[in-house]
Amino acid sequence: MDINVVNALTYEDFVKLFGNVVEKCPLIPAAIWSHRPFKDLADIEAHIRKFIHSLPDSGKEGVLRCHPDLAGLDLQRGTLTRESQEEQSQAGMTTLDSAESLQMYSLNTDYKERFGFPFVICARLNSKADIVRQLSERLKNDRAVEEVTTLCSLRLRNIVLSDIQTKL
Amino acid sequence: MDINVVNALTYEDFVKLFGNVVEKCPLIPAAIWSHRPFKDLADIEAHIRKFIHSLPDSGKEGVLRCHPDLAGLDLQRGTLTRESQEEQSQAGMTTLDSAESLQMYSLNTDYKERFGFPFVICARLNSKADIVRQLSERLKNDRAVEEVTTLCSLRLRNIVLSDIQTKL
Structure with missing residues (x-):
């Protein structure tokens, strides 16, 4: 192009x-x-x-608050944007078992309470295991905006x- | 509330x-x-x-470019947001005759070529005649952002x- x-x-x-x-x-x-x-x-x-x-x-x-949770309500309700749907699908977020779903819900909730915005990560560049690990570990939010630009x-x-x- | x-x-x-x-x-x-x-x-x-x-x-x-044209393509195609649909309807933009539609198309086109963003006016506070008059006359764009906040x-x-x- x-x-x-x-x-x-x-x-x-x-x-x-x-x-x-x-x-x-x-x-x-x-x-x-x-x-x-x-x-x-x-x-x-x-x-x-x-x-x-x-x-x-x-x-x-x-900008961060305009992003959906990973494996969150929008995914469950089918209200993700096409782009987010593709990204979350590629990262395995659409095929979580119930234990994994519960873990993501719990981690998302903790993260949002701590920071006041959702955990944003470039799902295409991270495996499901990476996402869970980083969501558990990312106690500093200085990477969040960088993930948006990626x-x-x-x-x-x-x-x-x-x-x-x-x-x- | x-x-x-x-x-x-x-x-x-x-x-x-x-x-x-x-x-x-x-x-x-x-x-x-x-x-x-x-x-x-x-x-x-x-x-x-x-x-x-x-x-x-x-x-x-x-911000201005996120607004639809008045009586424009989004209205014709039914792709206006609910809020814009209500506002344009209240200003009589949904019941234009073909001559009025053509006039709005022409005025919108001139305005966008001049400024690089659409003509934004608070449709609820202006009649159809007011809108056409202001769209024809508003050669300065300093009112545009103020209209967004109204x-x-x-x-x-x-x-x-x-x-x-x-x-x-």
């Missing part, structure tokens, strides 16, 4: 295409459209990263490497 | 309840949840206003004055 194709998109098509690269935050791609023309995919990623880091702490926490990077690549025409 | 009820909400219920007070920007209520406890409804509004004004210009434009204020009041239990 040619970056010139991306640079020629109206903001409406740009947001339609990249609207969920940061979960439930179409505001972010809608904002960085202002910075066209982009040099390449890495340039788009850099603008998104810069935008998120420019937010006040409450805004960074807001997720975003993979979602962007997924779009750009597939056929843009089918998404517009 | 008691502000203590709002202050006791988890971030998940808070975002569920107030997620679309700024069109398609759940990031914003998710962010200002960090500022609990709120004194009253006006305090919530003030935090939202402050958050939007703290965004870089690209972010303010991003819209937000009315959406907040609508939620808070109705029965919270039915929304959670």
